[in-house]
Amino acid sequence: MENVIDENKQGTSLKLASKPDNTKKLYIESYGCQMNFSDSEIVASILHKEGFNTTSQLEDADLVLVNTCSIRDKAEQTVRKRLEKYNAVKRQNPKMKVGVLGCMAERLKSKFLEEEKIVDLVVGPDAYKDLPNLIAEVEEGRNAVNVILSKDETYGDIAPVRLNSNGVSAFVSITRGCDNMCTFCVVPFTRGRERSREPQSILEEIKDLANRGFKEVTLLGQNVDSFLWYGGGMKKDFAKASDLQKATAVDFAALLELCAKAQPKMRFRFSTSNPQDMSLDVIKTMAKYNNICNYIHLPVQSGSDRILKEMNRQHTRAEYFELIDNVNKLLPDCSISHDIICGFPTETEEDHKDTLSLMEYVKYSFGYMFAYSERPGTLAARKLDDDIPEKVKKRRLSEVVELQQKHSLIRSKAFLNQETEVLIEKTSKKSDSEWSGRNPQNTTVVFPKENYKIGDFVMVKVEDCTSATLKGKAIGYSKNM
Numbered sequence: 001m002e003n004v005i006d007e008n009k010q011g012t013s014l015k016l017a018s019k020p021d022n023t024k025k026l027y028i029e030s031y032g033c034q035m036n037f038s039d040s041e042i043v044a045s046i047l048h049k050e051g052f053n054t055t056s057q058l059e060d061a062d063l064v065l066v067n068t069c070s071i072r073d074k075a076e077q078t079v080r081k082r083l084e085k086y087n088a089v090k091r092q093n094p095k096m097k098v099g100v101l102g103c104m105a106e107r108l109k110s111k112f113l114e115e116e117k118i119v120d121l122v123v124g125p126d127a128y129k130d131l132p133n134l135i136a137e138v139e140e141g142r143n144a145v146n147v148i149l150s151k152d153e154t155y156g157d158i159a160p161v162r163l164n165s166n167g168v169s170a171f172v173s174i175t176r177g178c179d180n181m182c183t184f185c186v187v188p189f190t191r192g193r194e195r196s197r198e199p200q201s202i203l204e205e206i207k208d209l210a211n212r213g214f215k216e217v218t219l220l221g222q223n224v225d226s227f228l229w230y231g232g233g234m235k236k237d238f239a240k241a242s243d244l245q246k247a248t249a250v251d252f253a254a255l256l257e258l259c260a261k262a263q264p265k266m267r268f269r270f271s272t273s274n275p276q277d278m279s280l281d282v283i284k285t286m287a288k289y290n291n292i293c294n295y296i297h298l299p300v301q302s303g304s305d306r307i308l309k310e311m312n313r314q315h316t317r318a319e320y321f322e323l324i325d326n327v328n329k330l331l332p333d334c335s336i337s338h339d340i341i342c343g344f345p346t347e348t349e350e351d352h353k354d355t356l357s358l359m360e361y362v363k364y365s366f367g368y369m370f371a372y373s374e375r376p377g378t379l380a381a382r383k384l385d386d387d388i389p390e391k392v393k394k395r396r397l398s399e400v401v402e403l404q405q406k407h408s409l410i411r412s413k414a415f416l417n418q419e420t421e422v423l424i425e426k427t428s429k430k431s432d433s434e435w436s437g438r439n440p441q442n443t444t445v446v447f448p449k450e451n452y453k454i455g456d457f458v459m460v461k462v463e464d465c466t467s468a469t470l471k472g473k474a475i476g477y478s479k480n481m
Protein backbone atom coordinates (compact mmCIF):
# COMPACT_ATOMS: atom_id res chain seq x y z
CA MET A 1 0.00 0.00 0.00
CA GLU A 2 1.22 3.46 -0.75
CA ASN A 3 0.91 6.67 1.15
CA VAL A 4 -2.10 8.46 -0.14
CA ILE A 5 -3.22 11.98 0.40
CA ASP A 6 -6.68 11.53 -0.95
CA GLU A 7 -9.27 8.90 -1.61
CA ASN A 8 -9.49 6.71 -4.68
CA LYS A 9 -9.91 9.03 -7.61
CA GLN A 10 -10.78 6.07 -9.76
CA GLY A 11 -13.81 4.02 -9.01
CA THR A 12 -13.51 0.34 -9.62
CA SER A 13 -16.11 -1.49 -11.60
CA LEU A 14 -16.68 -5.09 -10.77
CA LYS A 15 -16.87 -8.19 -12.88
CA LEU A 16 -18.68 -11.34 -12.00
CA ALA A 17 -18.95 -14.78 -13.47
CA SER A 18 -22.27 -14.92 -15.23
CA LYS A 19 -25.23 -17.10 -14.45
CA PRO A 20 -26.52 -18.54 -17.75
CA ASP A 21 -30.22 -17.80 -17.16
CA ASN A 22 -29.62 -14.21 -16.13
CA THR A 23 -30.57 -11.76 -18.83
CA LYS A 24 -30.22 -8.33 -17.21
CA LYS A 25 -26.93 -6.49 -17.01
CA LEU A 26 -25.63 -4.71 -13.92
CA TYR A 27 -22.71 -2.30 -13.95
CA ILE A 28 -21.56 -1.58 -10.39
CA GLU A 29 -18.85 0.86 -9.44
CA SER A 30 -17.44 1.54 -5.96
CA TYR A 31 -15.74 4.51 -4.34
CA GLY A 32 -14.27 5.10 -0.91
CA CYS A 33 -13.40 2.65 1.85
CA GLN A 34 -12.91 -1.11 1.76
CA MET A 35 -16.32 -1.55 3.35
CA ASN A 36 -17.94 -0.09 0.23
CA PHE A 37 -16.09 -2.56 -1.98
CA SER A 38 -17.18 -5.35 0.33
CA ASP A 39 -20.79 -4.08 0.29
CA SER A 40 -20.81 -4.05 -3.51
CA GLU A 41 -20.06 -7.78 -3.40
CA ILE A 42 -23.13 -8.24 -1.20
CA VAL A 43 -25.24 -6.14 -3.59
CA ALA A 44 -24.04 -8.14 -6.60
CA SER A 45 -24.94 -11.33 -4.77
CA ILE A 46 -28.46 -10.07 -4.02
CA LEU A 47 -28.98 -9.00 -7.64
CA HIS A 48 -27.46 -12.15 -9.09
CA LYS A 49 -30.52 -13.92 -7.70
CA GLU A 50 -32.75 -11.34 -9.39
CA GLY A 51 -31.58 -12.09 -12.90
CA PHE A 52 -28.63 -9.71 -13.15
CA ASN A 53 -25.16 -10.58 -14.37
CA THR A 54 -22.49 -7.93 -13.97
CA THR A 55 -20.83 -6.26 -16.92
CA SER A 56 -17.69 -4.17 -17.13
CA GLN A 57 -19.17 -2.19 -20.03
CA LEU A 58 -21.11 0.81 -18.84
CA GLU A 59 -22.70 1.19 -22.29
CA ASP A 60 -24.30 -2.30 -22.06
CA ALA A 61 -25.89 -1.88 -18.65
CA ASP A 62 -29.59 -2.10 -17.88
CA LEU A 63 -28.84 -0.98 -14.34
CA VAL A 64 -25.92 1.17 -13.17
CA LEU A 65 -25.20 1.30 -9.45
CA VAL A 66 -22.60 3.56 -7.89
CA ASN A 67 -21.54 2.85 -4.32
CA THR A 68 -20.60 6.24 -2.94
CA CYS A 69 -18.43 7.86 -0.29
CA SER A 70 -19.18 11.03 1.70
CA ILE A 71 -16.09 11.18 3.89
CA ARG A 72 -14.71 14.34 2.26
CA ASP A 73 -16.25 16.83 -0.15
CA LYS A 74 -13.88 15.73 -2.89
CA ALA A 75 -15.19 12.16 -2.69
CA GLU A 76 -18.71 13.44 -3.32
CA GLN A 77 -17.57 15.64 -6.21
CA THR A 78 -15.96 12.59 -7.85
CA VAL A 79 -19.29 10.77 -7.76
CA ARG A 80 -21.16 13.77 -9.17
CA LYS A 81 -18.74 13.81 -12.10
CA ARG A 82 -19.45 10.12 -12.71
CA LEU A 83 -23.17 10.86 -12.78
CA GLU A 84 -22.50 13.30 -15.62
CA LYS A 85 -20.80 10.49 -17.51
CA TYR A 86 -23.76 8.15 -16.88
CA ASN A 87 -26.01 10.89 -18.18
CA ALA A 88 -24.14 10.98 -21.47
CA VAL A 89 -24.41 7.20 -21.78
CA LYS A 90 -28.11 7.26 -20.94
CA ARG A 91 -28.76 9.52 -23.90
CA GLN A 92 -27.68 6.61 -26.11
CA ASN A 93 -29.46 4.02 -23.98
CA PRO A 94 -32.60 5.65 -22.52
CA LYS A 95 -33.77 2.44 -20.82
CA MET A 96 -30.73 2.39 -18.53
CA LYS A 97 -31.59 2.96 -14.85
CA VAL A 98 -29.21 4.58 -12.39
CA GLY A 99 -29.03 3.93 -8.65
CA VAL A 100 -26.93 5.50 -5.93
CA LEU A 101 -25.83 3.36 -2.99
CA GLY A 102 -23.72 3.96 0.10
CA CYS A 103 -22.94 7.00 2.19
CA MET A 104 -24.01 9.76 -0.21
CA ALA A 105 -27.34 8.02 -0.68
CA GLU A 106 -27.79 7.99 3.07
CA ARG A 107 -26.65 11.58 3.54
CA LEU A 108 -28.70 13.16 0.75
CA LYS A 109 -31.69 10.80 0.75
CA SER A 110 -34.49 11.83 -1.63
CA LYS A 111 -32.76 15.19 -2.18
CA PHE A 112 -30.58 13.20 -4.57
CA LEU A 113 -33.54 12.73 -6.92
CA GLU A 114 -34.06 16.48 -7.06
CA GLU A 115 -30.39 17.40 -7.39
CA GLU A 116 -29.42 14.80 -9.98
CA LYS A 117 -32.14 14.12 -12.51
CA ILE A 118 -30.35 11.04 -13.81
CA VAL A 119 -30.86 9.17 -10.53
CA ASP A 120 -33.79 6.71 -10.35
CA LEU A 121 -32.91 4.87 -7.17
CA VAL A 122 -31.39 5.88 -3.80
CA VAL A 123 -30.44 3.10 -1.37
CA GLY A 124 -28.64 3.48 1.97
CA PRO A 125 -26.07 1.00 3.33
CA ASP A 126 -28.55 -0.95 5.49
CA ALA A 127 -31.27 -1.33 2.85
CA TYR A 128 -29.62 -3.49 0.19
CA LYS A 129 -31.92 -6.46 0.85
CA ASP A 130 -34.77 -4.25 -0.31
CA LEU A 131 -33.10 -3.75 -3.71
CA PRO A 132 -35.29 -6.31 -5.56
CA ASN A 133 -38.46 -4.41 -4.51
CA LEU A 134 -36.94 -1.04 -5.23
CA ILE A 135 -35.76 -2.11 -8.67
CA ALA A 136 -39.24 -3.43 -9.46
CA GLU A 137 -40.62 0.03 -8.63
CA VAL A 138 -38.05 1.66 -10.88
CA GLU A 139 -38.82 -0.76 -13.71
CA GLU A 140 -42.43 0.38 -13.49
CA GLY A 141 -41.27 3.94 -14.02
CA ARG A 142 -41.29 5.25 -10.46
CA ASN A 143 -38.32 6.53 -8.47
CA ALA A 144 -37.47 4.52 -5.37
CA VAL A 145 -35.73 5.44 -2.11
CA ASN A 146 -34.85 3.38 0.96
CA VAL A 147 -32.43 4.94 3.39
CA ILE A 148 -33.66 3.33 6.59
CA LEU A 149 -30.78 2.53 8.91
CA SER A 150 -30.91 -0.64 10.95
CA LYS A 151 -29.76 -1.62 14.42
CA ASP A 152 -29.15 -5.24 13.49
CA GLU A 153 -28.58 -5.68 9.74
CA THR A 154 -25.12 -7.21 9.18
CA TYR A 155 -25.79 -9.13 5.93
CA GLY A 156 -24.37 -12.12 7.84
CA ASP A 157 -26.69 -14.43 5.89
CA ILE A 158 -25.55 -13.29 2.44
CA ALA A 159 -22.61 -14.98 0.77
CA PRO A 160 -20.88 -12.15 -1.08
CA VAL A 161 -19.78 -12.90 -4.63
CA ARG A 162 -16.06 -12.16 -4.92
CA LEU A 163 -15.77 -9.54 -7.61
CA ASN A 164 -12.60 -8.70 -9.53
CA SER A 165 -10.85 -10.91 -7.04
CA ASN A 166 -7.27 -12.13 -7.32
CA GLY A 167 -8.50 -15.35 -5.68
CA VAL A 168 -6.00 -14.86 -2.87
CA SER A 169 -7.15 -12.11 -0.52
CA ALA A 170 -10.68 -11.20 0.52
CA PHE A 171 -12.49 -8.83 2.87
CA VAL A 172 -14.91 -10.13 5.46
CA SER A 173 -16.96 -7.54 7.29
CA ILE A 174 -17.43 -8.13 11.01
CA THR A 175 -19.03 -4.93 12.25
CA ARG A 176 -21.12 -2.22 10.62
CA GLY A 177 -21.71 1.37 11.64
CA CYS A 178 -19.93 3.43 14.24
CA ASP A 179 -20.96 4.84 17.62
CA ASN A 180 -17.94 7.03 18.20
CA MET A 181 -19.16 10.39 16.97
CA CYS A 182 -15.80 11.92 16.15
CA THR A 183 -16.89 15.51 15.56
CA PHE A 184 -15.48 15.74 12.01
CA CYS A 185 -16.89 12.45 10.73
CA VAL A 186 -20.01 11.75 8.69
CA VAL A 187 -19.84 7.95 9.08
CA PRO A 188 -22.06 7.65 12.19
CA PHE A 189 -24.77 9.50 10.23
CA THR A 190 -24.41 7.53 7.02
CA ARG A 191 -23.73 4.06 8.37
CA GLY A 192 -25.74 4.16 11.54
CA ARG A 193 -25.29 2.46 14.88
CA GLU A 194 -22.50 0.03 15.49
CA ARG A 195 -23.41 -3.65 15.42
CA SER A 196 -21.42 -6.85 15.36
CA ARG A 197 -21.96 -9.85 13.15
CA GLU A 198 -22.52 -13.30 14.55
CA PRO A 199 -19.12 -15.07 14.90
CA GLN A 200 -20.39 -18.35 13.44
CA SER A 201 -21.37 -16.67 10.17
CA ILE A 202 -17.95 -14.97 10.03
CA LEU A 203 -16.19 -18.31 10.56
CA GLU A 204 -18.33 -19.96 7.90
CA GLU A 205 -17.55 -17.27 5.37
CA ILE A 206 -13.84 -17.66 6.09
CA LYS A 207 -14.07 -21.45 5.83
CA ASP A 208 -15.73 -21.11 2.46
CA LEU A 209 -12.95 -18.76 1.32
CA ALA A 210 -10.32 -21.24 2.52
CA ASN A 211 -12.04 -24.05 0.60
CA ARG A 212 -11.94 -21.91 -2.52
CA GLY A 213 -8.18 -21.37 -2.19
CA PHE A 214 -8.08 -17.90 -0.61
CA LYS A 215 -4.99 -17.30 1.54
CA GLU A 216 -5.64 -14.02 3.30
CA VAL A 217 -8.66 -12.44 4.97
CA THR A 218 -8.99 -8.86 6.18
CA LEU A 219 -11.61 -8.49 8.89
CA LEU A 220 -13.37 -5.20 8.24
CA GLY A 221 -15.22 -2.67 10.34
CA GLN A 222 -15.19 1.04 11.05
CA ASN A 223 -13.84 0.12 14.44
CA VAL A 224 -13.07 -3.60 14.60
CA ASP A 225 -11.65 -3.53 18.12
CA SER A 226 -15.03 -2.71 19.54
CA PHE A 227 -16.49 -5.95 18.10
CA LEU A 228 -18.75 -7.57 20.69
CA TRP A 229 -21.16 -10.43 20.11
CA TYR A 230 -23.44 -11.56 22.92
CA GLY A 231 -26.35 -12.92 20.94
CA GLY A 232 -27.36 -9.80 19.06
CA GLY A 233 -28.01 -6.23 20.04
CA MET A 234 -25.88 -3.17 20.27
CA LYS A 235 -22.77 -2.84 22.35
CA LYS A 236 -24.25 -0.10 24.45
CA ASP A 237 -26.95 -2.51 25.66
CA PHE A 238 -24.42 -5.14 26.78
CA ALA A 239 -24.89 -4.11 30.43
CA LYS A 240 -28.50 -5.34 30.18
CA ALA A 241 -27.48 -8.75 28.76
CA SER A 242 -28.15 -11.94 30.76
CA ASP A 243 -25.39 -13.62 32.82
CA LEU A 244 -25.20 -16.39 30.23
CA GLN A 245 -24.88 -13.89 27.39
CA LYS A 246 -22.13 -12.10 29.28
CA ALA A 247 -20.28 -15.33 30.02
CA THR A 248 -20.35 -16.45 26.39
CA ALA A 249 -19.73 -13.03 24.80
CA VAL A 250 -17.08 -12.84 22.08
CA ASP A 251 -14.94 -9.71 21.92
CA PHE A 252 -12.47 -8.81 19.16
CA ALA A 253 -9.49 -10.58 20.75
CA ALA A 254 -11.60 -13.74 21.11
CA LEU A 255 -12.86 -13.47 17.52
CA LEU A 256 -9.32 -13.08 16.20
CA GLU A 257 -8.29 -16.17 18.15
CA LEU A 258 -11.27 -18.15 16.83
CA CYS A 259 -10.33 -17.19 13.26
CA ALA A 260 -6.60 -17.85 13.64
CA LYS A 261 -7.22 -21.26 15.22
CA ALA A 262 -9.95 -22.35 12.82
CA GLN A 263 -7.85 -21.59 9.73
CA PRO A 264 -4.16 -21.92 10.58
CA LYS A 265 -3.19 -21.74 6.89
CA MET A 266 -5.03 -18.48 6.33
CA ARG A 267 -3.31 -15.18 7.00
CA PHE A 268 -5.44 -12.63 8.88
CA ARG A 269 -5.46 -8.85 8.85
CA PHE A 270 -7.95 -6.41 10.29
CA SER A 271 -8.92 -2.78 9.78
CA THR A 272 -9.59 -0.26 11.30
CA SER A 273 -8.44 -0.06 14.92
CA ASN A 274 -9.53 2.86 17.02
CA PRO A 275 -6.83 3.56 19.64
CA GLN A 276 -9.42 3.95 22.40
CA ASP A 277 -10.70 0.39 21.86
CA MET A 278 -7.54 -1.54 21.09
CA SER A 279 -6.92 -3.83 24.07
CA LEU A 280 -3.79 -5.53 25.38
CA ASP A 281 -5.64 -8.80 24.75
CA VAL A 282 -5.73 -8.04 21.01
CA ILE A 283 -2.00 -7.32 20.95
CA LYS A 284 -1.30 -10.50 22.93
CA THR A 285 -3.46 -12.55 20.57
CA MET A 286 -1.54 -11.13 17.61
CA ALA A 287 1.69 -12.16 19.34
CA LYS A 288 0.36 -15.67 19.98
CA TYR A 289 -0.61 -16.56 16.40
CA ASN A 290 1.80 -16.63 13.49
CA ASN A 291 -1.03 -16.27 11.01
CA ILE A 292 -2.19 -12.89 12.35
CA CYS A 293 -0.22 -10.21 10.52
CA ASN A 294 1.87 -7.84 12.56
CA TYR A 295 0.33 -4.72 11.16
CA ILE A 296 -2.02 -2.25 12.84
CA HIS A 297 -3.80 0.64 11.17
CA LEU A 298 -4.16 2.99 14.12
CA PRO A 299 -5.55 6.38 13.05
CA VAL A 300 -4.53 9.20 15.39
CA GLN A 301 -5.93 12.25 13.51
CA SER A 302 -3.86 14.75 15.53
CA GLY A 303 -0.96 14.89 17.96
CA SER A 304 -2.45 17.73 19.98
CA ASP A 305 -4.45 16.94 23.12
CA ARG A 306 -6.57 20.03 22.64
CA ILE A 307 -7.48 19.05 19.06
CA LEU A 308 -8.07 15.40 20.01
CA LYS A 309 -10.60 16.68 22.53
CA GLU A 310 -12.27 18.96 19.98
CA MET A 311 -12.48 15.93 17.68
CA ASN A 312 -14.10 13.91 20.48
CA ARG A 313 -11.41 11.25 20.21
CA GLN A 314 -11.49 9.33 23.47
CA HIS A 315 -7.77 9.23 24.19
CA THR A 316 -4.91 11.60 24.92
CA ARG A 317 -1.52 11.86 23.26
CA ALA A 318 0.06 10.18 26.32
CA GLU A 319 -2.41 7.28 26.15
CA TYR A 320 -1.67 6.84 22.46
CA PHE A 321 2.06 6.67 23.23
CA GLU A 322 1.37 4.08 25.92
CA LEU A 323 -0.45 1.96 23.35
CA ILE A 324 2.41 2.37 20.85
CA ASP A 325 4.91 1.37 23.57
CA ASN A 326 2.86 -1.75 24.33
CA VAL A 327 2.72 -2.70 20.66
CA ASN A 328 6.48 -2.21 20.31
CA LYS A 329 7.13 -4.25 23.45
CA LEU A 330 4.83 -7.18 22.66
CA LEU A 331 5.20 -7.18 18.86
CA PRO A 332 8.68 -5.84 18.10
CA ASP A 333 8.34 -6.29 14.32
CA CYS A 334 4.83 -4.85 14.03
CA SER A 335 4.25 -2.03 11.59
CA ILE A 336 1.84 0.77 12.38
CA SER A 337 0.04 3.16 10.03
CA HIS A 338 -2.10 6.23 10.68
CA ASP A 339 -4.76 8.59 9.45
CA ILE A 340 -4.04 12.26 10.11
CA ILE A 341 -6.24 15.28 9.44
CA CYS A 342 -4.53 18.63 8.84
CA GLY A 343 -6.26 21.94 9.50
CA PHE A 344 -9.09 20.87 11.79
CA PRO A 345 -10.90 24.04 13.01
CA THR A 346 -8.86 26.10 15.49
CA GLU A 347 -5.68 24.09 14.80
CA THR A 348 -2.68 26.34 15.61
CA GLU A 349 0.90 26.01 14.39
CA GLU A 350 1.65 24.66 17.87
CA ASP A 351 -1.00 21.92 17.47
CA HIS A 352 0.38 21.08 14.03
CA LYS A 353 3.89 20.79 15.51
CA ASP A 354 2.45 18.38 18.10
CA THR A 355 1.26 16.21 15.19
CA LEU A 356 4.72 16.27 13.62
CA SER A 357 6.39 15.40 16.92
CA LEU A 358 3.94 12.56 17.51
CA MET A 359 4.88 11.21 14.09
CA GLU A 360 8.56 11.47 15.03
CA TYR A 361 7.89 9.40 18.13
CA VAL A 362 6.02 6.63 16.34
CA LYS A 363 7.82 6.67 12.97
CA TYR A 364 4.86 5.13 11.17
CA SER A 365 5.41 2.77 8.27
CA PHE A 366 2.55 4.28 6.23
CA GLY A 367 -0.02 6.98 6.49
CA TYR A 368 -3.24 8.28 5.03
CA MET A 369 -3.24 12.05 5.26
CA PHE A 370 -6.04 14.50 4.60
CA ALA A 371 -6.87 18.18 4.67
CA TYR A 372 -9.91 18.79 6.88
CA SER A 373 -13.12 18.89 4.88
CA GLU A 374 -16.19 20.18 6.67
CA ARG A 375 -19.09 17.73 6.45
CA PRO A 376 -22.65 19.05 6.75
CA GLY A 377 -24.48 17.91 9.86
CA THR A 378 -21.44 16.83 11.86
CA LEU A 379 -20.84 18.36 15.29
CA ALA A 380 -17.72 20.14 14.03
CA ALA A 381 -19.73 21.74 11.22
CA ARG A 382 -22.41 22.87 13.64
CA LYS A 383 -20.15 24.11 16.43
CA LEU A 384 -16.88 25.22 14.85
CA ASP A 385 -15.91 27.60 12.09
CA ASP A 386 -13.92 25.97 9.29
CA ASP A 387 -11.37 28.68 10.03
CA ILE A 388 -8.05 27.34 8.72
CA PRO A 389 -7.37 28.83 5.27
CA GLU A 390 -7.12 26.24 2.49
CA LYS A 391 -3.54 27.34 1.81
CA VAL A 392 -2.52 26.68 5.42
CA LYS A 393 -4.26 23.27 5.43
CA LYS A 394 -2.40 22.31 2.26
CA ARG A 395 0.96 23.48 3.60
CA ARG A 396 0.52 21.55 6.86
CA LEU A 397 -0.61 18.52 4.88
CA SER A 398 2.48 18.64 2.69
CA GLU A 399 4.69 18.84 5.80
CA VAL A 400 2.98 15.78 7.23
CA VAL A 401 3.28 13.91 3.92
CA GLU A 402 6.94 14.79 3.60
CA LEU A 403 7.73 13.59 7.12
CA GLN A 404 5.78 10.40 6.49
CA GLN A 405 7.80 9.71 3.35
CA LYS A 406 10.98 10.06 5.38
CA HIS A 407 9.68 7.62 7.99
CA SER A 408 8.41 5.16 5.38
CA LEU A 409 11.89 5.06 3.88
CA ILE A 410 13.45 4.43 7.31
CA ARG A 411 10.96 1.60 7.88
CA SER A 412 11.63 0.13 4.43
CA LYS A 413 15.37 0.28 4.93
CA ALA A 414 15.05 -1.72 8.14
CA PHE A 415 14.10 -4.71 5.92
CA LEU A 416 17.31 -4.53 3.87
CA ASN A 417 19.22 -7.83 3.95
CA GLN A 418 16.38 -9.40 5.97
CA GLU A 419 14.17 -12.31 4.98
CA THR A 420 10.49 -11.47 4.85
CA GLU A 421 7.42 -13.63 4.20
CA VAL A 422 5.38 -12.61 1.15
CA LEU A 423 2.00 -13.79 -0.06
CA ILE A 424 2.10 -13.51 -3.86
CA GLU A 425 -0.93 -11.56 -5.10
CA LYS A 426 -0.29 -10.45 -8.68
CA THR A 427 2.20 -9.61 -11.40
CA SER A 428 4.16 -6.47 -10.57
CA LYS A 429 2.81 -3.32 -12.24
CA LYS A 430 6.30 -2.41 -13.42
CA SER A 431 7.49 -5.73 -14.81
CA ASP A 432 5.80 -8.83 -16.23
CA SER A 433 8.67 -10.97 -15.00
CA GLU A 434 8.17 -10.03 -11.34
CA TRP A 435 5.61 -10.95 -8.70
CA SER A 436 4.10 -8.47 -6.28
CA GLY A 437 2.76 -9.30 -2.85
CA ARG A 438 2.79 -8.01 0.70
CA ASN A 439 4.67 -9.07 3.79
CA PRO A 440 2.89 -9.32 7.17
CA GLN A 441 3.76 -5.67 7.85
CA ASN A 442 1.72 -4.78 4.76
CA THR A 443 4.69 -3.50 2.74
CA THR A 444 4.66 -4.33 -0.96
CA VAL A 445 7.47 -6.66 -2.02
CA VAL A 446 8.45 -7.38 -5.64
CA PHE A 447 10.79 -10.11 -6.85
CA PRO A 448 11.53 -12.26 -9.95
CA LYS A 449 8.79 -14.82 -10.62
CA GLU A 450 10.92 -17.97 -11.10
CA ASN A 451 8.65 -21.00 -10.56
CA TYR A 452 6.47 -19.48 -7.86
CA LYS A 453 2.78 -18.76 -8.40
CA ILE A 454 -0.01 -16.53 -7.16
CA GLY A 455 -1.15 -17.64 -3.71
CA ASP A 456 2.26 -19.00 -2.63
CA PHE A 457 3.80 -17.88 0.65
CA VAL A 458 7.49 -17.34 -0.06
CA MET A 459 10.48 -16.03 1.85
CA VAL A 460 12.13 -13.10 0.09
CA LYS A 461 15.58 -11.76 0.85
CA VAL A 462 15.32 -7.97 0.58
CA GLU A 463 18.07 -6.36 -1.49
CA ASP A 464 16.77 -2.90 -2.32
CA CYS A 465 13.92 -0.57 -1.40
CA THR A 466 12.04 2.68 -1.92
CA SER A 467 9.79 4.29 0.70
CA ALA A 468 6.85 2.19 -0.55
CA THR A 469 8.31 -1.01 -1.99
CA LEU A 470 10.85 -3.68 -1.09
CA LYS A 471 12.73 -5.51 -3.83
CA GLY A 472 14.46 -8.83 -3.48
CA LYS A 473 14.80 -12.44 -4.44
CA ALA A 474 12.77 -15.46 -3.35
CA ILE A 475 14.79 -17.98 -1.36
CA GLY A 476 12.10 -20.66 -0.87
CA TYR A 477 8.64 -21.34 0.48
CA SER A 478 7.67 -20.06 3.93
CA LYS A 479 7.72 -22.74 6.62
CA ASN A 480 5.18 -20.82 8.72
CA MET A 481 2.20 -21.09 6.46
Ligand code: SAH
Nearest residue numbers: 184185221222272299339340370371372373
Ligand atom coordinates in the same frame (compact mmCIF):
# COMPACT_ATOMS: atom_id res chain seq x y z
N1 SAH B 1 -12.87 4.16 11.44
C1 SAH B 1 -12.86 4.45 10.05
C2 SAH B 1 -12.48 5.80 9.75
C3 SAH B 1 -13.27 6.20 8.59
S1 SAH B 1 -12.83 7.60 7.85
C4 SAH B 1 -12.12 3.44 9.22
O1 SAH B 1 -12.49 2.31 9.20
O2 SAH B 1 -11.17 3.74 8.50
C5 SAH B 1 -11.15 7.38 7.36
C6 SAH B 1 -10.36 8.58 7.67
O3 SAH B 1 -10.82 9.69 6.96
C7 SAH B 1 -10.42 9.04 9.13
O4 SAH B 1 -9.60 8.29 9.97
C8 SAH B 1 -9.98 10.47 9.02
O5 SAH B 1 -8.58 10.60 9.11
C9 SAH B 1 -10.43 10.87 7.64
N2 SAH B 1 -11.60 11.77 7.72
C10 SAH B 1 -12.81 11.51 8.23
N3 SAH B 1 -13.59 12.61 8.16
C11 SAH B 1 -12.84 13.58 7.59
C12 SAH B 1 -13.09 14.94 7.28
N4 SAH B 1 -14.25 15.52 7.56
N5 SAH B 1 -12.08 15.65 6.70
C13 SAH B 1 -10.90 15.07 6.42
N6 SAH B 1 -10.62 13.79 6.71
C14 SAH B 1 -11.57 13.05 7.30
Ligand code: F3S
Nearest residue numbers: 178180181182185187
Ligand atom coordinates in the same frame (compact mmCIF):
# COMPACT_ATOMS: atom_id res chain seq x y z
FE1 F3S C 1 -15.59 8.19 11.91
FE2 F3S C 1 -14.50 8.29 14.29
FE3 F3S C 1 -16.15 6.32 13.65
S1 F3S C 1 -13.44 8.65 12.36
S2 F3S C 1 -15.89 6.07 11.49
S3 F3S C 1 -16.68 8.46 13.87
S4 F3S C 1 -14.25 6.16 14.82
